[in-house]
Amino acid sequence: MRSYGKYVASTFCVVAMTATAAHAVDLYPSSSEDLHPIKWTGFIVAPYFGYETLHLKGPGANFLDDASGWRVGGELDYDYQIGNFVVGVAGDAFFTWYSGNGISGYSSRLNDYGTLRGRLGYTFGRWLVFGTGGYAVGDLEVKNAGSSVSKTLDGWTAGGGVEWVWNNDMTLRGEVAHIAFNQDTFSNLPAGNQDLGANLDLFKIDFIKRF
Numbered sequence: 001m002r003s004y005g006k007y008v009a010s011t012f013c014v015v016a017m018t019a020t021a022a023h024a025v026d027l028y029p030s031s032s033e034d035l036h037p038i039k040w041t042g043f044i045v046a047p048y049f050g051y052e053t054l055h056l057k058g059p060g061a062n063f064l065d066d067a068s069g070w071r072v073g074g075e076l077d078y079d080y081q082i083g084n085f086v087v088g089v090a091g092d093a094f095f096t097w098y099s100g101n102g103i104s105g106y107s108s109r110l111n112d113y114g115t116l117r118g119r120l121g122y123t124f125g126r127w128l129v130f131g132t133g134g135y136a137v138g139d140l141e142v143k144n145a146g147s148s149v150s151k152t153l154d155g156w157t158a159g160g161g162v163e164w165v166w167n168n169d170m171t172l173r174g175e176v177a178h179i180a181f182n183q184d185t186f187s188n189l190p191a192g193n194q195d196l197g198a199n200l201d202l203f204k205i206d207f208i209k210r211f
Contacts, residue, residue, distance in 0.1 A: 036168050040086045040123055043211040044077035046173070048204050054098045054110050058183045060196030064108045064142070067100035067198075079119065086128060088119040096138075106144045106189070110198070113138030115157045115179070126165035133158035136179045140198060147188040153181040153197060163208065171208040177201075 054067040073094030079086050093114035101107050114137055121130030136157040141150040159177030166172045183197035 038123075038126060038165055040079050040081040040121075040128060040210075042079060044079065044090075044208055045074065045211070046206050046208045047074045048072070048092070048094070048206055050202070050204065052098070052200060052202060054100075054108075055199045055201075056100075056108065057197045057199060058195045059193040060142070060186055060189045062193055063104065063106045063189060064102035064196070065100040067098040067108050067110055069097035069099055069110075071096045071098070073114075077119065079121075081123070084123050086119070086121040086123055086130065088121075090117045090119050090132060090134075091115065104144070106142065109141045109143070111139040111141060111150070113179070113181075113200075115177075117157060121163075128163040128171075129160075130163070131158075131160040132175075132177070136181065138179075138181055138198070140181070140184075140196070142186045142188060142196065144188050149186045149188045151184040151186060153184055155179060155181040155197075159202070161204075166207065169210045171210060172205075173208050174203075174205045176203050 049070065049072040051070050052068070056064050056066055071094040073092060075090060075092035077088055077090040079088035094112060096110045096112055098110040099107065115134060117132045117134030119130050119132045121128045134157060136155045138153050139150055140153050141148060157177055157179040159175060161173060161175030163171050163173040179200040179202065181198045183195045185194045186196050187194060189196065
């Protein structure tokens with residue numbers, strides 16, 4: 001997951017930043033009278049960054065503090081409008097610097113994560129309200145006294161948000177999401193406490209470029 005996730009996250013960031021820069025002239029908000037007819041069908045690209053806390057769970061969490069840090073990455077979606085309803089698929093990937101210490105020299109780090117989700121929304125005027133949910137995967141690493149064990153944890157995610165048309169093909173989106181990574185066994189944790197998973201609560205807000 002680690003090398004693949006970082007490659008995907010880098011690609012999303014480059015595409016999103018290039019698209020945003022190419023259309024910088026569109027960043028000034030339009031009045032409703034100046035908008036083209038609003039069409040939600042099409043591709044979406046967006047860069048994201050933020051700071052969060054990864055909440056560890058399971059017996060192994062007794063030896064580790066929750067991990068906090070920054071993330072940077074991006075998202076690529078496709079939406080299709082049917083009347084006032086919008087259905088779509090969304091994927092994102094992130095580099096992460098979530099790290100935390102623990103007792104007896106233990107430490108943890110989430111190196112990267114990504115999700116693949118479905119979306120369902122309802123649009124009225126220049127607003128779109130939506131829910132989303134699907135699959136999540138992340139690379140969690142535990143270190144102690146020179147040993148390091150990394151596991152690819154899968155899980156699920158669900159959330160929702162609202163999007164507002166800022167200027168024709170540029171929108172402003174706010175979104176919350178919960179990610180639950182399943183537990184796996186980390187052999188360098190003490191016997192009887194080797195199972196470890198994690199939960200992550202996210203808040204994302206950004207300009208969205210629609211094609």
